[in-house]
Amino acid sequence: MDRHQTEKDDETSAPGRPTLKTLAFMTGLGVTTVSRALKDAPEIGAETRRRVQLVARQIGYRPNRAGVRLRTGKTNVISLVLNTEREIMSFVSDIIYGVSEVIADTPYHLIVTPYSRSQDPLDPIRYLVETGSADGVIISRAQPNDSRARYMLERGIPFATHGRTDMGLVHPYHDFDNYAFAAEAVRHLAGIGRRRLALLAPPVGLTYHGHTVNGFTDALSEVGASEVPFNTVSIDHSIEQIRMRTAQVMRRQDRPDGFVSSAAAATLAIVAGIEDAGLKLGRDVDVVSKQSSELLHLFRRELLVVNENFRLAGSELARSVLGWIGGAEPGSLQSLSLPGEVVAYHRPD
């Protein structure tokens, strides 16, 4: 307290957003005390604490994110990393809303970090980690051996994956039980007399491709049905490709009499292909499809559907990441969503 010390600013002049200094001035306390009072530190008197919090609420104090971030490194940001080309449309929308629901009452913001086909999927993750841009990350399209998960695990940054990995490493995830889905679909088709089944699977490389294929084949042998190979296309292929391939296979004499489809948009293509071949859904062939919004029954009432709730997935993923950030055990933040029944169309009255 020797020289300068311009008596700081006069607090009353600029009416800009209130800071700790403003609060300190108003309460007559020190900035440090105010800071601690706001976070319920134990060494602050109970009355002081209440007084500070009251004033803070009154004048609408909001901590400056940049200040906190600079000082502590905490960003209060969750990043959702998405593939710009391959992501299912309703997935993007629903998962964002699911995440939003959960972080709504937290100080967290959601930033969307996209990457495109051409890029290494690790790129956006590296960016996030290197620049410390997020406290937690959500990734989709998990792979059995997922370099992104491995990378983040090494750097110790909290994340959650949509879909499981298979590297013997434990981390939070949320997944839909695609094994159960495929198996249930096969059983249902077998139950209505279908015996030669084709599977439109998720792209090879993603973990749930394996789950789906296993559920499919296991159930096939369980019910004694046979598989019609259909693995030259996946749900990542274009509508046109799937449609043409379906039409092709449906024109063969040993054509399938049942399909299991892992995505709604792809199902539209399958149906188109079936009809291109001059066959009729529900008579010549049945299709069980996953869907994430209730639209397939409008499309063709003969379709059989199983619902997957992406909004729920978003919420679960957000909860997992926040849990990990909050210090919970990664292993306790894993969840699996069971498919509901295969549902056939019921005429609304």
Place this chain on the structure above:
Amino acid sequence: MDRHQTEKDDETSAPGRPTLKTLAFMTGLGVTTVSRALKDAPEIGAETRRRVQLVARQIGYRPNRAGVRLRTGKTNVISLVLNTEREIMSFVSDIIYGVSEVIADTPYHLIVTPYSRSQDPLDPIRYLVETGSADGVIISRAQPNDSRARYMLERGIPFATHGRTDMGLVHPYHDFDNYAFAAEAVRHLAGIGRRRLALLAPPVGLTYHGHTVNGFTDALSEVGASEVPFNTVSIDHSIEQIRMRTAQVMRRQDRPDGFVSSAAAATLAIVAGIEDAGLKLGRDVDVVSKQSSELLHLFRRELLVVNENFRLAGSELARSVLGWIGGAEPGSLQSLSLPGEVVAYHRPD
């Protein structure tokens, strides 16, 4: 340079992310010089500038966002404000990717700020502005008298709206020409002999409701067709509501023989309603619908569609906001996207 001055840190110890100080140490320059050299300030020698930039690139220097934000108030964030319940699904996905494309080579991050039915739409905007959380904002569902736009205009925060307003205030926007869409749809229907047309419009209250209705009615009188009132539902209503209402109207003797629908999902409901009434698309009635992804033709090949590109909208909106932030005239950042032709189904070969 009297007391303390602990010779700062030894720069070589912690290998954390490089900062200006790191660069200053490596180049032997002052922090200020480095800062200026990196932003091509004129008072820095050409060689020094190149040297600093070289080193910065080599060691992968990235400015610390919190530091910049704290000092300058610049967040390098664009916020996309979305309604959690009412937003069209493909809209969310496409617009995000559209925005992402544009901001990919900029320092900007995209944060998604959702709000729900129950909230005042102004809430999220107020939050963003009050906390200074974004340099620019994108909002959708513009209204003729839009309190959000007015609010942001008053505070001077750059934004762009998806859809136009009608308050005599100028601000950036991107819009699809829904007047032209509806008019074109009517003309097309009239061209194939349809005379009693119904419009499934956007929700009242949004600006493009008016545009659509005007285009519809203007073209009706132009071609001498008549309107079958259908304004008890809008595209914001549930599939079931639209479906029932459609079935109702289709069972009347003066039923429409043509529909114009402003959204793809709603079109599914209209078709379902038509079929509920025992009528056949393409024979008893034709439907022209907007769509944002190429799916309606798979649904019913008789459907007539007009494409609206939401990804483009996202890109345009992002460009507008960035332009405004960059100092361009708001009035020069407005764009209108013209609808393509009404397209009927063409059998892929």
Place this chain on the structure above:
DNA sequence: GTGACAAGCTGTAACGTTTCAGTATATTGC
């Protein structure tokens, strides 16, 4: 009465950046 200790509060420094007000050296005008 003194020492120890706890309770409650405070100032300073630091996070990384940019801005402001310089300083040192070279160049020019005359």
Place this chain on the structure above:
DNA sequence: GCAATATACTGAAACGTTACAGCTTGTCAC
């Protein structure tokens, strides 16, 4: 030869926050 000026650089301060190391004051043990 010297002032004026331009060039190229620099340190200190500030943005808002939290961590650290204090500082008072009061209470209690003995």
